[in-house]
Amino acid sequence: xxxxxxxxxxxxxxxxxxxxxxxxxxxxxxxxxxxxxxxxxxxxxxxxxxxxxxxxxxxxxxxxxxxxxxxxxxxxxxxxxxxxxxxxxxxxxxxxxxxxxxxxxxxxxxxxxxxxxxxxxxxxxxxxxxxxxxxxxxxxxxxxxxxxxxxxx
Amino acid sequence: xxxxxxxxxxxxxxxxxxxxxxxxxxxxxxxxxxxxxxxxxxxxxxxxxxxxxxxxxxxxxxxxxxxxxxxxxxxxxxxxxxxxxxxxxxxxxxxxxxxxxxxxxxxxxxxxxxxxxxxxxxxxxxxxxxxxxxxxxxxxxxxxxxxxxxxxx
DNA sequence: ACAATGATATCAGACTACTGATATAAGAGC
DNA sequence: GCTCTTATATCAGTAGTCTGATATCATTGT
Numbered sequence: 001x002x003x004x005x006x007x008x009x010x011x012x013x014x015x016x017x018x019x020x021x022x023x024x025x026x027x028x029x030x031x032x033x034x035x036x037x038x039x040x041x042x043x044x045x046x047x048x049x050x051x052x053x054x055x056x057x058x059x060x061x062x063x064x065x066x067x068x069x070x071x072x073x074x075x076x077x078x079x080x081x082x083x084x085x086x087x088x089x090x091x092x093x094x095x096x097x098x099x100x101x102x103x104x105x106x107x108x109x110x111x112x113x114x115x116x117x118x119x120x121x122x123x124x125x126x127x128x129x130x131x132x133x134x135x136x137x138x139x140x141x142x143x144x145x146x147x148x149x150x151x152x153x
Numbered sequence: 154x155x156x157x158x159x160x161x162x163x164x165x166x167x168x169x170x171x172x173x174x175x176x177x178x179x180x181x182x183x184x185x186x187x188x189x190x191x192x193x194x195x196x197x198x199x200x201x202x203x204x205x206x207x208x209x210x211x212x213x214x215x216x217x218x219x220x221x222x223x224x225x226x227x228x229x230x231x232x233x234x235x236x237x238x239x240x241x242x243x244x245x246x247x248x249x250x251x252x253x254x255x256x257x258x259x260x261x262x263x264x265x266x267x268x269x270x271x272x273x274x275x276x277x278x279x280x281x282x283x284x285x286x287x288x289x290x291x292x293x294x295x296x297x298x299x300x301x302x303x304x305x306x
Numbered sequence: 307a308c309a310a311t312g313a314t315a316t317c318a319g320a321c322t323a324c325t326g327a328t329a330t331a332a333g334a335g336c
Numbered sequence: 337g338c339t340c341t342t343a344t345a346t347c348a349g350t351a352g353t354c355t356g357a358t359a360t361c362a363t364t365g366t
Binding site for chain 3: 337338339340341342343344345346347348349350351352353354355356357358359360361362363364365366
């Protein structure tokens with residue numbers, strides 16, 4: 001009663017939907033990432049948001065939501081969890097009473113630096129078996145896929 | 154204060170983390186898929202599970218969880234929502250009192266057929282600009298990424 | 307026959323992620 | 337000045353996803 005194929009076989013292999021294969025690969029990569037960050041208590045979305053705040057300090061929640069392709073509501077939850085853990089703090093924006101400037105705390109910056117190394121190592125593995133041409137083709141295709149559907153929104 | 158790059162620029166373009174670019178592409182594709190299935194009231198995970206049940210009728214929740222690389226608990230939620238919507242029903246397994254055989258209802262099968270066409274159309278777009286060799290390379294790489302991290306579990 | 311192990315389903319709690327609705331602040335146009 | 341639109345933040349509700357814990361059924365080993 002379990003004729004369910006293994007990864008790499010049947011529809012779960014090279015003959016499956018491209019969309020399914022992408023999701024399968026991303027899911028595997030996400031699990032590997034979360035395992036790597038587990039002992040730091042950092043999730044993948046939290047790592048992404050800390051990275052963004054570090055790159056663009058003083059951004060608002062709305063800014064971060066746009067950058068991460070998430071809704072402001074979703075970002076608000078992630079930011080709240082990071083704040084609860086003492087990894088960022090909110091400051092008033094002198095020019096706009098509605099805006100909240102988000103900045104990493106010392107602890108947040110420290111965690112980000114530790115996390116970044118591990119994530120980078122995982123990322124290098126992804127391209128380990130590729131030639132420079134293959135990697136470039138891949139990157140271009142991934143960006144195109146994101147752009148195509150983004151425009152359609 | 155919003156120097157946040159557009160998709161395709163800076164870290165969100167070809168120079169970004171491969172893992173990030175993959176996620177960005179998958180997120181865009183998922184949004185396109187959910188928009189295409191919106192009026193049917195079918196989500197992407199629901200479409201996946203209906204497809205699996207159709208391919209392997211009588212599977213248990215645990216079987217489906219393995220096939221979809223999800224935990225049994227997650228699958229239980231999706232199955233419960235599908236059941237609540239009248240798209241599948243549970244039947245007793247004569248050989249195992251614990252197991253529940255999952256099967257699509259008429260309505261579920263009908264929805265699956267409508268959904269499948271739309272998803273297939275989107276999937277063809279993904280490969281539209283690729284040569285046969287490029288597509289084959291891509292498929293192989295995606296499967297490899299999934300397999301690498303799956304083995305490490 | 308019985309105990310240990312494994313498989314299945316499910317409860318509880320947490321984090322992401324969405325839509326929809328609401329409230330308030332800023333900016334634009336008149 | 338006043339309104340209309342836009343931007344921002346947040347509340348409420350739903351769906352998907354995880355880990356951890358429990359309970360029950362099946363199988364295996366002795």
